[in-house]
Amino acid sequence: MVGRNVYATRPPTVAELLHAAERPLFSFELFPPKDDEQGRLLWDTVRRLEALGPDFVSVTYGASGSTRDRTIELTHAIAEHTTLRTMAHLTCASQSRDRLRQVVGAYAGVGIRHILTIRGDMPGGPLQPWVRHRDGLANATELVELVHSLGDFCIGVAAFPDLHPEQHNADLDARILVAKEQAGAGFAITQLFFTAEHYFELVERVRALGSDLPIIPGIMPVTRLSQIQRFAELSGAQLPSWVVDRVTAAGNDPAAVRQIGVEMAIELSQRLLAGGAPGLHFITMNRSTATLEILREVEPLARVH
Numbered sequence: 570m571v572g573r574n575v576y577a578t579r580p581p582t583v584a585e586l587l588h589a590a591e592r593p594l595f596s597f598e599l600f601p602p603k604d605d606e607q608g609r610l611l612w613d614t615v616r617r618l619e620a621l622g623p624d625f626v627s628v629t630y631g632a633s634g635s636t637r638d639r640t641i642e643l644t645h646a647i648a649e650h651t652t653l654r655t656m657a658h659l660t661c662a663s664q665s666r667d668r669l670r671q672v673v674g675a676y677a678g679v680g681i682r683h684i685l686t687i688r689g690d691m692p693g694g695p696l697q698p699w700v701r702h703r704d705g706l707a708n709a710t711e712l713v714e715l716v717h718s719l720g721d722f723c724i725g726v727a728a729f730p731d732l733h734p735e736q737h738n739a740d741l742d743a744r745i746l747v748a749k750e751q752a753g754a755g756f757a758i759t760q761l762f763f764t765a766e767h768y769f770e771l772v773e774r775v776r777a778l779g780s781d782l783p784i785i786p787g788i789m790p791v792t793r794l795s796q797i798q799r800f801a802e803l804s805g806a807q808l809p810s811w812v813v814d815r816v817t818a819a820g821n822d823p824a825a826v827r828q829i830g831v832e833m834a835i836e837l838s839q840r841l842l843a844g845g846a847p848g849l850h851f852i853t854m855n856r857s858t859a860t861l862e863i864l865r866e867v868e869p870l871a872r873v874h
Contacts (some may be wrong), residue, residue, distance in 0.1 A: 576601055580654065582682070584723050587756050588783070590847070593626075593842055593848045594624040595864065595868075596627065596848065596850045597623055597850070598626070598627045598628075598629065598850060599626055600628065600854075600855060601639035601640050601642075602628070613857070615647060615651060618857055619651050621861075624654065625655065625683065626653050626654070626656070627655075627758075628647070628655065630657065630660050631761070644656075644679070644681050648679065648681060649679075655681060655683065656681070657681050657684055657685070658685045658687060659672060659676075659686050659712065661706040662691060662699075663689075665702075665705050665826075666705060666706065666868045669706070669712070669867040670719065673720070675798050677719075677720055683723045683725065685758065686712045686724055686726055686754070687709055687726070688709040709727065710745065710748050710752050713753050714752045714753060724753050725747055725757065728759045728771060730767040730770075732813065733745075740774065744778065746771075746780070755783075756783045756784070758785045758787050759785065759850075762786070762787075763808065768784075768841060771784065783848075785849065785850045786837075786838075788837065788851050788852065789851070789852035789854070790833065790849065791816055791826075791829075791833065792826065793823065796830075815833065816829055816830065830859070831863060832841060835866045838866075839866070843858075851864075
């Protein structure tokens with residue numbers, strides 16, 4: 570158990586909190602707003618979620634660095650104007666090593682010490698063939714190595730319970746995750762998934778390789794029918810038929826669709842925590858209501874750990 574006196578001069582990192590294992594962590598993913606209206610919605614969400622005392626929030630980084638400046642600005646603003654521990658995403662798709670070093674330097678310059686390193690997709694989406702930038706990196710493991718070489722960062726990485734859409738190889742996914750840990754990663758956050766067993770199977774494969782890397786499940790409730798198609802586009806994976814059937818059974822009733830999506834997220838979250846997941850990372854889509862509803866149901870389970 571990590572003692573409080575260890576952190577006399579700084580707050581504990583996410584990796585340190587996870588290894589202390591006092592309780593499951595709760596965290597939220599946000600994305601940079603595109604306009605003033607989205608900005609107002611985002612900050613309303615930030616304030617509502619801040620009141621819950623989450624362990625950290627993360628800010629996404631668009632494909633090919635398309636939201637680079639807005640990600641840096643938002644991450645800095647959250648760190649400066651709230652009590653939240655903030656983590657910035659970073660992808661290496663279509664970017665040079667020098668540009669990536671500049672972004673990491675910009676994060677460090679505004680006091681950001683947590684970075685979620687992700688290879689990222691090509692501009693055409695996850696099913697587009699990966700093309701390495703001529704002056705860039707080959708994969709997320711090299712990105713972890715780069716960030717690790719540039720300072721004392723707490724580094725997170727992505728994990729794939731439903732298999733990476735390019736390789737479709739569960740054992741390879743586990744080996745790559747362990748390689749990321751060996752390169753300097755302190756924890757992982759999964760991509761979206763809906764079947765708890767897939768998460769536990771991934772954890773078992775990683776543990777069988779001798780790794781104790783904490784793997785946090787990523788959770789997003791399906792609150793609109795359009796999210797089904799969007800999920801498939803972004804993940805490159807098919808949704809389980811039982812998810813599609815359960816959501817579409819609500820027909821064209823938005824309230825019923827939303828309720829079913831929240832119920833499925835609650836069921837998945839409860840199953841994951843009961844099975845020993847070290848936390849839950851909620852992909853909020855910059856909205857707080859559904860996340861608040863889920864937390865009301867799952868927090869009592871977290872407190873018994």
